[in-house]
Amino acid sequence: MKKGMIFDLDGVLVFTDHFHYLAWKKLADRLNIEFNESMNNQLRGISRQDSLELILKERSTDYSEAEKRKLAEEKNGYYREFLQQMSPLDVSDEVRNILRWLKGRGYQLAVGSSSKNAPFILQRTQLSGYFDAVADGNHITRSKPDPEVFLKAAEYLGLSPFDCAVVEDARAGIQAAKAGGMTAIAMGDAVGANEADYTLDSLSDLPALITKMEHSFKTS
Ligand code: G6P
Ligand code: MG
Numbered sequence: 001m002k003k004g005m006i007f008d009l010d011g012v013l014v015f016t017d018h019f020h021y022l023a024w025k026k027l028a029d030r031l032n033i034e035f036n037e038s039m040n041n042q043l044r045g046i047s048r049q050d051s052l053e054l055i056l057k058e059r060s061t062d063y064s065e066a067e068k069r070k071l072a073e074e075k076n077g078y079y080r081e082f083l084q085q086m087s088p089l090d091v092s093d094e095v096r097n098i099l100r101w102l103k104g105r106g107y108q109l110a111v112g113s114s115s116k117n118a119p120f121i122l123q124r125t126q127l128s129g130y131f132d133a134v135a136d137g138n139h140i141t142r143s144k145p146d147p148e149v150f151l152k153a154a155e156y157l158g159l160s161p162f163d164c165a166v167v168e169d170a171r172a173g174i175q176a177a178k179a180g181g182m183t184a185i186a187m188g189d190a191v192g193a194n195e196a197d198y199t200l201d202s203l204s205d206l207p208a209l210i211t212k213m214e215h216s217f218k219t220s
Contacts, residue, residue, distance in 0.1 A: 002106070002159060011169035014121055027074055052072050086124040086125055091127055108132045112136075113137065133157045134156075165213075169186070184197045
């Protein structure tokens with residue numbers, strides 16, 4: 001049976017979270033709004049416009065919808081300046097080896113990201129060629145924790161969501177994977193142990209986990 005592995009992008013395959021932080025921080029400083037790294041971590045998996053709402057909080061009503069779109073565009077301008085500097089060196093050999101290993105084992109690979117910049121990041125880092133499908137912020141109307149982006153990724157792979165596993169570093173992403181009926185694999189410390197089906201300290205541990213999961217399919 002064909003199986004799919006769907007990867008979140010920011011924080012799983014590439015470490016762009018710090019760029020998001022620096023870009024939001026620049027905007028927040030200009031608006032005189034408090035913003036720190038721990039607040040940035042709460043924005044993982046959340047769309048740009050929804051992130052802005054969370055940053056503005058009660059000050060959201062000070063701005064019209066058009067002004068808020070401009071603020072989000074301003075942040076994206078700062079963020080894109082960082083992305084311009086990205087290159088294939090921003091993805092470790094280990095990540096590329098793991099993606100090749102999964103392909104060699106017959107998995108179909110997809111990206112499932114809330115980011116509208118995902119195609120640009122995949123192109124800058126030369127990761128596009130590893131994936132059979134990409135579902136990103138340009139294809140969806142509801143961001144994580146809604147399962148839409150992962151359901152799209154499964155659909156683009158031609159697989160049932162039940163035959164897909166998702167690797168995520170965000171609580172919103174784990175909730176999205178579970179809501180979509182996929183196996184949820186949490187990476188890092190964003191998610192409590194009982195929220196995901198499996199947890200990984202880092203992507204390096206994925207092959208051992210996959211081997212274990214395959215073994216339990218055979219024996220159960
Ligand atoms: C990812 C990141 C979020 C970001 C979202 C939208 O999910 O984890 O922090 O807000 O993408 O990114 P974008 O590149 O479209 O602004
Ligand atoms: Mg992420």
